[in-house]
Amino acid sequence: MRAHEAGALHAQAGHRGPAWLSTPRDVNDLVPQLWSSTAKKSAEGSLVIGGVDLRDLVAEHGSPAYVLDEDDFRARARAFKHAFKDFDVYYAGKAFLSTTIVRWVMEEGLNLDVCSGGELAVALRAGADPKRLGFHGNNKSERELVRALEAGVGRIIVDSEYEISRLIELARERKTTAPVMIRVTAGVEAHTHEYIATAHEDQKFGFSITSGAAFEAVARVNEAPELELLGLHSHIGSQIFDSSGFEVAAKRVIALHARVSDELGVDMPDLDLGGGFGIAYTTQDDPSDPAQLATELGKIVEHECRAFEVEVPKVSIEPGRAIVGPAMCTVYSVGTVKEVELDYGASRSYVSVDGGMSDNIRTALYDADYSCTLANRYSDSEPSLARVVGKHCESGDIVVKDEFLPSDVRPGDLIAVPGTGAYCRSMASNYNHVPRPPVIAVKDGRTRVVVRRETEDDLLLLDMGAEE
Numbered sequence: 001m002r003a004h005e006a007g008a009l010h011a012q013a014g015h016r017g018p019a020w021l022s023t024p025r026d027v028n029d030l031v032p033q034l035w036s037s038t039a040k041k042s043a044e045g046s047l048v049i050g051g052v053d054l055r056d057l058v059a060e061h062g063s064p065a066y067v068l069d070e071d072d073f074r075a076r077a078r079a080f081k082h083a084f085k086d087f088d089v090y091y092a093g094k095a096f097l098s099t100t101i102v103r104w105v106m107e108e109g110l111n112l113d114v115c116s117g118g119e120l121a122v123a124l125r126a127g128a129d130p131k132r133l134g135f136h137g138n139n140k141s142e143r144e145l146v147r148a149l150e151a152g153v154g155r156i157i158v159d160s161e162y163e164i165s166r167l168i169e170l171a172r173e174r175k176t177t178a179p180v181m182i183r184v185t186a187g188v189e190a191h192t193h194e195y196i197a198t199a200h201e202d203q204k205f206g207f208s209i210t211s212g213a214a215f216e217a218v219a220r221v222n223e224a225p226e227l228e229l230l231g232l233h234s235h236i237g238s239q240i241f242d243s244s245g246f247e248v249a250a251k252r253v254i255a256l257h258a259r260v261s262d263e264l265g266v267d268m269p270d271l272d273l274g275g276g277f278g279i280a281y282t283t284q285d286d287p288s289d290p291a292q293l294a295t296e297l298g299k300i301v302e303h304e305c306r307a308f309e310v311e312v313p314k315v316s317i318e319p320g321r322a323i324v325g326p327a328m329c330t331v332y333s334v335g336t337v338k339e340v341e342l343d344y345g346a347s348r349s350y351v352s353v354d355g356g357m358s359d360n361i362r363t364a365l366y367d368a369d370y371s372c373t374l375a376n377r378y379s380d381s382e383p384s385l386a387r388v389v390g391k392h393c394e395s396g397d398i399v400v401k402d403e404f405l406p407s408d409v410r411p412g413d414l415i416a417v418p419g420t421g422a423y424c425r426s427m428a429s430n431y432n433h434v435p436r437p438p439v440i441a442v443k444d445g446r447t448r449v450v451v452r453r454e455t456e457d458d459l460l461l462l463d464m465g466a467e468e
């Protein structure tokens with residue numbers, strides 16, 4: 001996450017917002033880099049994605065709804081596959097997964113990373129080739145490991161001594177060999193929100209390189225006839241823009257890879273550098289494209305392997321957000337608008353929509369920034385600084401902290417928030433018994449329900465007293 005000066009507020013037309021947010025020339029315009037590639041405004045000012053006018057989409061499917069731009073998703077997947085042609089690309093399913101997504105990922109030639117029995121079940125139900133799956137998790141249950149072994153998952157990324165013991169036992173019982181990668185902690189302070197950084201020492205993932213635990217884990221896996229040692233795995237965190245974190249991590253991981261070669265005489269065939277590539281949520285974010293990332297990472301790996309005089313292993317990466325994040329937006333209906341007086345005579349418009357922290361927890365959880373646009377009509381009213389909030393019983397239930405919207409936004413209007421493809425539907429909840437929105441794919445003027453809207457009946461089905 002780019003560090004905005006979140007506290008820096010300035011007075012603008014009687015309102016206060018962050019210093020980086022300036023009044024748009026035309027509040028109806030889209031900022032193209034924040035939207036999926038087919039998004040545009042119609043002559044009437046409504047938002048059209050994949051040839052579908054969001055007014056029609058909401059009339060047919062209701063709101064809120066996640067709108068998934070199929071062409072955009074496929075193009076981003078293809079761009080990674082093409083740019084990283086010497087690497088294997090695993091789409092990180094935790095960002096957003098459904099059977100349709102699994103099929104698109106497989107059709108575009110990518111592999112898939114799953115991190116729970118549930119995600120594995122989705123992948124297998126969609127008919128994914130198990131060999132093209134990687135299975136993550138710092139606390140996989142015995143049941144999950146058995147399922148992965150029996151399905152023939154291509155790589156299991158182990159994360160603890162207990163897990164190595166468990167896997168040895170399970171593989172032995174099944175007279176099989178488990179293909180294993182070892183999640184290592186590179187000791188890097190990634191420049192992102194603390195909760196989504198994963199390579200500093202004081203957190204739950206991986207074996208520390210610095211403490212020697214990672215080397216010991218490699219030696220143990222190497223000695224176990226029930227395990228096949230594939231290589232090391234490092235993931236430094238998420239929403240990262242600066243390649244220096246990847247560089248430091250790659251240096252340390254390749255140093256360990258070389259030590260294994262020297263001291264154990266084993267040339268591990270694989271190396272995974274994880275995902276974490278940032279996307280633009282606001283105009284402040286300036287992400288690299290896959291071609292730039294491929295060039296940078298390729299150079300780092302080659303340089304380090306040369307320095308340590310080891311063969312370049314088969315490298316893989318695991319982008320999630322960078323593929324699905326910009327491919328989706330969320331469309332909401334406005335329910336109420338309230339002007340709230342602030343100090344010093346300033347005021348803020350609170351625009352309440354029919355979803356909130358249950359469909360996008362990222363603002364509350366990571367202080368994430370989003371933007372939005374009026375999606376159902378053109379407005380010639382003055383831009384006015386607004387905060388888009390949800391319908392939950394929580395004052396932190398904010399979807400978009402600050403954005404300029406036309407000052408005549410009113411109940412019944414549609415608001416669309418771009419960049420909600422990653423970690424929004426996948427982290428959605430039923431807080432306040434609010435059913436989760438559907439995911440509607442759009443392409444060539446047609447809609448297709450990828451995940452249907454949850455209903456109150458779905459929620460009541462779990463309530464064992466409901467029939468009494």
Ligand SMILES: Cc1ncc(COP(=O)(O)O)c(C=O)c1O
Nearest residue numbers: 092235238275276318319320321
């Ligand atoms: C092991 C691993 N790989 C890949 C990812 C995907 O990260 P992102 O969606 O930021 O690319 C994550 C999530 O941070 C992860 O934990």
Ligand SMILES: N[C@@H](CCCC[NH3+])C(=O)O
Nearest residue numbers: 094196238239362422423
């Ligand atoms: N859930 C986080 C990303 C971390 C996910 C996996 N390690 C986000 O929304 O940004």
